[in-house]
Amino acid sequence: MPKKRVLPYILLGLINNQTKMSGYQISQEFNHEIGEFWHASHSQIYPELQRMISDGWIEPDDAVKDSKSIFYLITPNGKNVLKEWLSEPLSEKDDLFSLKLYFIKDQDSPLLKNLVQQQLQINSEHYLHLLSRKKLVFSDESKVRDNYGHSLILNRAIEREHNHINWLKNTLDDLK
Amino acid sequence: MPKKRVLPYILLGLINNQTKMSGYQISQEFNHEIGEFWHASHSQIYPELQRMISDGWIEPDDAVKDSKSIFYLITPNGKNVLKEWLSEPLSEKDDLFSLKLYFIKDQDSPLLKNLVQQQLQINSEHYLHLLSRKKLVFSDESKVRDNYGHSLILNRAIEREHNHINWLKNTLDDLK
DNA sequence: ACCCACATGTAAGACGTTACATGATTCC
DNA sequence: GGAATCATGTAACGTCTTACATGTGGGT
Known part of the structure; x- marks a missing residue:
């Protein structure tokens, strides 16, 4: 199976968030908030x-007759495509959690709880995996001494997962 | 300026860590520890x-006459190239901190403290940047309600930076 | 008139993925 | 002897970056 593209869904999400956007405005967005997660x-x-026009996901806004910019609107079809993408199960590999959250505007959207729960599952498994690797690879102090940088980042990764899991749990409680 | 390649330095680091490696062994490494950071x-x-052979960074180990695998050794030149790469200033963009740490075996290496200090600087600036964005974009509660997912991940990002900064500070203290 | 920011587009090349291909060894 | 794993390599393709290219509009 070919790897799933992400860019078109981001453009769709940005246009959907702002109702109407030009290509230039979109490219500027990547210098700001969304730039934390994608470029x-x-x-x-x-x-x-x-491509998205020919797929019927968006359409140029003919109402605006600007000699410079071309503005695009999301179509009903495009709204469905976006919603389906947001509903697709998260994978541990590509880490789209933050990106997808960015496109969910409504606090009561069922997608929100869904995403947090999925991510919690993924991080919990990853956390256990890291712990078992630590036990395996750094079974005694001499191994730590001989690969000090590695042991540092492994411990850091474990701590990071721990923090993330706690945040996800707290967020889930708040959503209920 | 062309974007700096990373892969050759990783291969160099892996071969250096293990003294001698085959292409197959290297590809297996990406399924384990180093796979957390690169693939x-x-x-x-x-x-x-x-390419690395023709650049004189590594050389095949002729001592081992295995009918299957070809093993590679790092050359003195290769050692220098690796050390220089590890010494290059970290950039906020490509986030090579964990990757570079992985290749530092010695607890007393000056590179270690150097890397942690650099990363601390980068994260501190990023932290302040995120705080100012939060103040700007979510100036009142209605903005939070209207972009709930975005506000969630922004708060999460701030917390994550905070945690990372604390870890870096603690690690730096331990190194002294 | 000139410069700069705005705005859109195309082309060439680097990088990485998936798929194709081949051969050796080990295990049953 | 057949399957699975080990091991190396090439080819085709998709994506993204850098560079090239063009035009508009506002300010001085």
């Missing part, structure tokens, strides 16, 4: 927008 | 090893 250059964005 | 498929690794 795309304008040379990627413009052709992608054309 | 490469065998179809990338084999040609890369050839």
Whole structure:
């Protein structure tokens, strides 16, 4: 199976969030908030927008007659595509958790709880995996001495997972 | 300036860590510890090893006459290249901190303290940046309600930076 | 008139993935 | 002898980056 593309869904999500966006505005977005989680250059964005038009996900807004910018609107079909993407199960590999959360505006959306629960599951398994690797690879102090940098980042990774799991649990409680 | 490649330095670091490795062994490594931070498929690794030979970074170990595997050793030149890469200033963009730590075996290496200090600087700046974005974008509660998912991950990102900074500070103290 | 920010687009090349291909060894 | 694993390599393709290219509009 070919690897699932992410960029078109991000563009869809951005247009959906703001109701109406130009290619230039989208490319600027990656310098701000969404830039924490993803990046795309304008040379990627413009052709992608054309593809999305031909797929019927978005359409140019003919109401605005600006000599410079072209604004795009999401179509009903596009709204469905976005919702389906947001509903797809998270994978441990590509880590789309934060990105997808960014596109959920409503506190009461069932997608929200769903995403947090899935991520909690993924992180819990990963946490246990890291603990077992630590036990295996750093079974005694001499191994730590001989691979000190490695032992540092493994401990850091374990702590990070621990923190993330706690945050996810707290967030889940707040959502209930 | 062309974007700096990472893969060859990882291969160099792996070979250096283990003294001697075959392409197959390297590809297996990405299924284990180093896989937390990077991945490469065998179809990338084999040609890369050839390039590294022609650059004089590594050399095949002729002492081992295995009908299957080809083992590679790091050259003195390769050792220098690796050390220089580890000494290059960290950038906020590509986040090579964990990866580079992985290749530092000695607790007393000056590179260790150097890396932690650099990363501390980067994370501290990023932390302040996130706080200012939060103040700007979520200036009142209605903005939070209207972009709930976004506010969640922004708060999560702030907490994560905070945790990471604390860990870096503690680690730095331990190193002194 | 000139410069700069805005705005959109195309082309070439680097990098990485999946798929294709081949051969040796080990285990049953 | 057949299957699975070990081991190396090439080919085709998709994605993303950098560079090239063009035009508009506002400020001085």
